[in-house]
Amino acid sequence: MQARQEAPASAEAPERPESEAESVRTRVLRFLRGVGGLAFSLAVTLLGLLVVTFLIGRVVPVDPVLSIIGDRAPASTYDRVYRELGLDRPMVEQFWIYLKKVLSGDFGESFLTKRPILDDLRRVFPATFELATLGLILGVAIGAPMGVAAAAWKGSWVDQIIRVLCLVGYSAPIFWLGLMGLLIFYANLGWVSGPGRIGIAHEFSFQPRTGILLLDSALQGRWDVFRNVFSHIILPACILGYFSMAYICRMTRSFMLHELSQEYVTAARVKGISETRIIWRHALRNAAVPMITVVGLSYINLLEGSVLTETIFAWPGLGQYLTNSLQNADMNAVLGSTLVIGVVFVLINLVSDLLYRLLDPRVRRGS
Amino acid sequence: MTAPFEPQPFTWSGRRAWLLSEEPGSRRQARLGSFYRGWLALRENPLAMVGLAVVVGLALVAALADVIAPGNPLIGGPLRTERLLPPSAAHWMGTDDQARDIFTRVIHGARLTLQVVALVVVTATPIGLLVGTTAGYFGGWVDAVLMRITDIFLAFPRLILALAFVAALGPGIENAVIAIALTSWPQYARLARAETMTIRHSDFISAARLQGASSARILWGHVAPLCLPSVVIRVTLDMAGIILTAAGLGFLGLGAQPPEPEWGAMVATGRRFIVDQWWVAAMPGLAIFVVSLGFNLLGDGLRDALDPKAAR
Numbered sequence: 001m002q003a004r005q006e007a008p009a010s011a012e013a014p015e016r017p018e019s020e021a022e023s024v025r026t027r028v029l030r031f032l033r034g035v036g037g038l039a040f041s042l043a044v045t046l047l048g049l050l051v052v053t054f055l056i057g058r059v060v061p062v063d064p065v066l067s068i069i070g071d072r073a074p075a076s077t078y079d080r081v082y083r084e085l086g087l088d089r090p091m092v093e094q095f096w097i098y099l100k101k102v103l104s105g106d107f108g109e110s111f112l113t114k115r116p117i118l119d120d121l122r123r124v125f126p127a128t129f130e131l132a133t134l135g136l137i138l139g140v141a142i143g144a145p146m147g148v149a150a151a152a153w154k155g156s157w158v159d160q161i162i163r164v165l166c167l168v169g170y171s172a173p174i175f176w177l178g179l180m181g182l183l184i185f186y187a188n189l190g191w192v193s194g195p196g197r198i199g200i201a202h203e204f205s206f207q208p209r210t211g212i213l214l215l216d217s218a219l220q221g222r223w224d225v226f227r228n229v230f231s232h233i234i235l236p237a238c239i240l241g242y243f244s245m246a247y248i249c250r251m252t253r254s255f256m257l258h259e260l261s262q263e264y265v266t267a268a269r270v271k272g273i274s275e276t277r278i279i280w281r282h283a284l285r286n287a288a289v290p291m292i293t294v295v296g297l298s299y300i301n302l303l304e305g306s307v308l309t310e311t312i313f314a315w316p317g318l319g320q321y322l323t324n325s326l327q328n329a330d331m332n333a334v335l336g337s338t339l340v341i342g343v344v345f346v347l348i349n350l351v352s353d354l355l356y357r358l359l360d361p362r363v364r365r366g367s
Numbered sequence: 368m369t370a371p372f373e374p375q376p377f378t379w380s381g382r383r384a385w386l387l388s389e390e391p392g393s394r395r396q397a398r399l400g401s402f403y404r405g406w407l408a409l410r411e412n413p414l415a416m417v418g419l420a421v422v423v424g425l426a427l428v429a430a431l432a433d434v435i436a437p438g439n440p441l442i443g444g445p446l447r448t449e450r451l452l453p454p455s456a457a458h459w460m461g462t463d464d465q466a467r468d469i470f471t472r473v474i475h476g477a478r479l480t481l482q483v484v485a486l487v488v489v490t491a492t493p494i495g496l497l498v499g500t501t502a503g504y505f506g507g508w509v510d511a512v513l514m515r516i517t518d519i520f521l522a523f524p525r526l527i528l529a530l531a532f533v534a535a536l537g538p539g540i541e542n543a544v545i546a547i548a549l550t551s552w553p554q555y556a557r558l559a560r561a562e563t564m565t566i567r568h569s570d571f572i573s574a575a576r577l578q579g580a581s582s583a584r585i586l587w588g589h590v591a592p593l594c595l596p597s598v599v600i601r602v603t604l605d606m607a608g609i610i611l612t613a614a615g616l617g618f619l620g621l622g623a624q625p626p627e628p629e630w631g632a633m634v635a636t637g638r639r640f641i642v643d644q645w646w647v648a649a650m651p652g653l654a655i656f657v658v659s660l661g662f663n664l665l666g667d668g669l670r671d672a673l674d675p676k677a678a679r
Contacts, residue, residue, distance in 0.1 A: 041518075048519030052528075056535045167667075171660035173611055175618050176634055176652030179641050183649075187642045304524035308615055312638075322527070323619055326534050338531045342523045349522075 034357060042350055049342045053335045054098050058091075107336035112328050117336035120321060125340075126211025127197060128310070128317035132302040134214075134237040139244030139302075140295060146245070147252025151260060152279050162249060169246025174305050178239050178312035185235055193231040195314035202228050236313045240305050244298040251294040255287035262286075289360045296352030300345050408672035415668020421661025429477040436468070440475040440628045443467035451644045461646040463636060465626075469647065472628035473654045479629050480658060483544055483613045484606050490548040492602055495555025500590050502556070503563025504582070514560065520553040526612055533621045540629070543622040547612050551605065555598050562594040600673060604666035607659035614655045630655045 086094055101108075107117035150162040185191045193199060198206070198213060202225045208216045214233065217225040259265065260283050268278050307319035314320070318337055325333035387404070391397035409415050428435060443449065443466035452462045460469035502513040520528070532546035566572065567590070575585050616622035617631025625632060630651040637648025 044515055045519055045522050048515065049522060052519060052523070053531070056531050059535050167660060167663055171607055171611075171656055171663050173614050173618075173631070173634070173652060173655045173659070175615065175631075176648070176655065179634065179638060179648050179652070183641055183645050300524055304526045307526060307530070308618065311619065322530065326530060327620060329534070331534065334531060334534045338523070338527055341527050345524055346522050 108332035111330040135240030138241030143245035143248030147249040151256030166246040259283035418664025436471040436474040460650040476628040491551035495552040499556035499559025503560040607662040
């Protein structure tokens with residue numbers, strides 16, 4: 001999302017420092033104005049998302065009336081259902097109805113599960129959230145130090161190995177890597193549990209509360225369940241984490257190289273500060289700020305990657321729900337989940353944008 | 368000034384000097400010269416050359432599929448004796464559940480992959496260029512509206528949007544191409560807009576305008592060619608992504624339909640036999656991996672060679 005705020009030129013007067021109270025006030029005002037601009041562009045983007053899903057729903061070659069009544073129903077039934085669905089009204093009015101429905105949380109009913117889409121989504125979302133979050137944690141925990149190492153030893157064999165590792169992460173199809181992982185670590189080595197979230201033995205004896213099973217089992221002190229859940233989640237999380245690791249590592253490397261070429265680093269070196277300290281205390285701190293955006297983006301990529309990963313690992317999350325609905329031409333469910341993923345995407349962007357504004361003094365000052 | 372086609376005896380060193388000339392005598396010489404310099408820079412990078420080899424290899428394999436693997440990729444051998452055979456001298460990659468030779472299918476699948484990539488690039492690049500240059504050149508409300516639309520398309524994760532489009536249009540390779548193209552253009556538009564903004568106030572643009580050139584002519588004749596190099600690099604970097612998305616769609620059963628030898632769909636078939644007959648899924652997946660790695664290496668090298676700003 002673009003920053004649409006205009007910095008007033010007078011705020012940049014460097015001659016004399018403004019009084020403390022005034023500067024805080026202008027700063028808050030500027031921040032609020034930035035937030036206002038963001039909110040506006042957010043609203044427009046969300047409206048656009050709705051238009052896109054609405055239009056996709058309208059170009060379906062399947063006649064929605066026929067899919068409800070079957071092709072043997074008399075013409076009068078056809079007309080009635082046609083009118084009930086609102087298909088006889090003008091496009092704009094149809095969109096207005098759609099908008100009102102969506103805003104009140106009504107995405108329609110799933111053709112497959114015969115339940116409201118929103119209930120279905122609420123049921124499957126925690127599974128995806130748990131998987132993607134663990135993947136992100138792994139990706140950041142491994143990717144960021146690797147990126148730092150690659151930048152610190154630029155051009156050496158360490159850099160080369162890390163580069164190849166990242167390229168493999170970029171290039172391998174995630175569904176294939178998942179299958180190979182299952183083959184090696186589940187079928188051959190037996191290190192991890194197979195598809196699914198939880199073993200059958202534990203499924204009925206354990207009552208999850210939030211739907212995030214690792215958290216639930218730990219809170220309830222059921223460590224046997226925790227171990228079982230962990231052995232299920234670790235392989236898909238590692239596969240997902242590998243992809244975000246590749247991205248995060250590469251971006252960290254490039255940000256670090258940028259920082260290490262700055263003059264303040266030269267100055268620090270001249271002062272005789274150790275290279276370790278320069279890298280970890282000076283350069284990394286500055287490189288960490290743009291990393292927020294990168295981490296946000298890779299979280300979004302994880303949601304996307306989870307569609308394919310969940311199919312492989314029979315993970316009962318949003319991705320599997322989406323693919324199941326797709327394969328059964330359950331359009332309401334497809335559009336509902338697409339919309340939800342789009343909204344999550346926009347919100348993550350917004351959060352990382354706001355964090356960026358709060359943490360980067362240059363953006364904060366509005367220059 | 369030398370004539371553009373002055374007759375001279377052909378020698379490699381003469382050709383080289385002509386290409387590297389500091390004062391090109393013609394537009395063609397300048398253009399070829401800059402290509403040659405890019406090539407020289409690219410040649411320094413061994414990884415990029417590996418990538419180039421993979422990409423050229425893919426094109427050759429696609430062109431010569433019938434020569435390399437003369438068998439029929441769609442019809443298998445006798446089901447009783449040749450079903451799910453492990454890799455051997457007769458079947459380099461084994462056979463699948465229809466007793467078809469997987470090597471033959473992978474080779475023929477190269478055609479489909481190349482087709483998808485080419486079609487997506489041919490559709491998405493002009494759209495992105497048109498939208499981006501128009502938005503950047505005119506600015507104002509045109510820019511605001513076009514970029515808002517671009518942002519909305521960017522607000523969906525790529526695979527998800529492609530999935531939704533394919534769900535609406537129906538599965539099939541043409542629809543997969545349309546869906547991927549629809550999700551690819553916004554990035555190119557963004558890039559083209561940024562490039563246009565940096566050159567739209569240049570003197571040569573003003574000169575062209577003063578000579579009475581129409582906006583369309585300035586856009587296509589002067590602005591778009593200058594945006595092209597960075598967009599091309601981006602497209603090359605993106606090709607691996609296109610291949611992966613297409614394979615992902617195929618894997619989910621929404622791309623090419625069986626019995627077409629599409630790599631993603633082949634992996635999906637092999638999923639059922641993954642534990643006992645691993646090669647059915649592993650081999651086509653390996654092909655996807657190698658090809659997308661090749662495009663990534665080449666794209667990386669191109670960026671380093673042609674775009675010194677990004678070469679870090």
